[in-house]
Amino acid sequence: MPPLIIPFFIPHAGCPHHCLFCNQQTISGAWQQLPDTAQIREQVIDWLKRSPDRPTEVAFFGGSFTLLPRQTQEVLLDAVQPFIRQGLVQGIRISTRPDGLEAEALSFLQGCQVTTIEIGVQSLDDTVLQLAGRGHTAEQSLQAIRRVWSAGFNTGAQLLPGLPGDTPDKALQTLRGVMTAGVQFVRIYPAVVLQGTGLADLYLSGRYQPPDLVQGVATAARLLDAANKAGVPVIRIGLQADDGLTVPGALLAGCWHPALGQLVRSQLVRDLVCQKAQVLPSGSEIRLHCHPQQVSEVVGQGRTNLHFWNQAGLLISQVRPDLQLERHQLCLESLQHKMCCSVVTDYIYEE
Ligand code: SF4
Structure with a gap:
């Protein structure tokens, strides 16, 4: 049975800057306010009541967790520890940037029962990364994956095919690269243009056209096929239909469908x-x-x-x-x- 994942969104928290494509408020429907200890505990109890007897993880998504001030990380992770000690929660997952995963950060996370780290790789093409304003290189992503995997974390990569400068072949090479480096699962989020992003400016001025639904599905199918052959689970395809994303005007263009994975x-x-x-x-x-x-x-x-x-x-x-x-x-x-x-x-x- 797949684990129950209790999500907490920390939109943009810790991010050194806004990447070209990113609007976490729209993606998550949440606003930038970190949950406090009481809110975390309340929400965990609520989810556990609704889905008892399932292996459970608590997740902090939507920002660069390891780039938050250490004290903030401690507050968030400490709130979950009582549930781990009681055996009600088996682990914690976080998502972060490749350049926030130095050895010292990893040993801190290990001491706080973090078991899974999802790395926002997006692409392993340096031109694509540069155009997206990511602020790190492909090599940094590969090193981060190897370091996280070697430290014993369940290691995942989030990929974003279809950004400016990307092609289906580059996206496939990216997938192969992260699999070779050691990721144990991937998420595929075909590019979409969200209101309020730099990508929206490019799109509205005619300088960028994202893959449409047909093109995006075709690329994602190639990636899924390659991941299947390598035995690497694809645990998610496409952004979830959260409140923020379905607000009229929030999504300008790109490959999105509420059941994209099924397509x-x-x-x-x-x-x-x-x-x-x-x-x-x-x-x-x-x-x-x-x-x-x-x-x-x-x-x-x-x-x-x-x-x-x-x-x-x-x-x-x-x-x-x-x-x-x-x-x-x-x-x-x-x-x-x-x-x-x-x-x-x-x-x-x-x-
Ligand atoms: S893509 Fe990741 S690192 Fe970039 S702004 Fe969004 S949450 Fe922050």
Whole structure:
């Protein structure tokens, strides 16, 4: 069972400057005020009541945690310690910048029961980082990942494909780079243009056009495929539909959808079926079998996959739920053939 994550947003707290694309107030719907000890305790108790008996972590997201004054870090982390001592919370996760992860910071976090560190890598292309005003290099990100991983933390990377200067190939190279350096999970946030950011200025003046939904899904599908093959979980695709993001005018452009992850996983299925169907005799009527909980992803939102296959000349006559199959498996059955495949292990996109 995935852990219950109790999130606290600390928008921009600790950040040395505003990155070109970032508006944490809009993303989280929260305003820059750090929660105090009482608020943290109250919220943890509330979440634990609603979801008892689950492994639980408390998370501090949305800023550069390790660049907060040390005393502030202590106040936030201390508030969680009683729950850890009672065995009600198993760990703490934080997100921060690659340039905030020196060895001394890591040993402090270890002493405070921080177990997971998510590193805002965004890109491993120095031009992209520079254009985004990140203030650190790709090499600093790689060193941070290696240091965090070597220190024994569960290590994750947040990637942001589609920024100015980025390409789908660079995004794939970024993913491969962070996986080689040792990350154990990734989050993929395709670029969006949020009101009030430097990126919005570029977009509104016609100097930047973010990948749209179709382009962003295609890139994210390539990344997901590569992560699947490497056995690295992608724990999130796309920003959550939090209050701030759904306010009219908050989101100006880019690849966003409230169920973006499902669109991306559907596209993997779509492309895998197209690929596998090529070896069946042309004109074969095909029945697709999948795990019952995967039917909607196989069919696609608004039956988009069925329409796509139909237009591509594939005669998919039925999608049948089959409890014998794992969630990642699919079987294509025609009159003469039955072929099983997997979105996780089968080759889908060209290397
Ligand atoms: S992207 Fe990260 S480091 Fe940059 S402003 Fe946002 S929260 Fe701060």
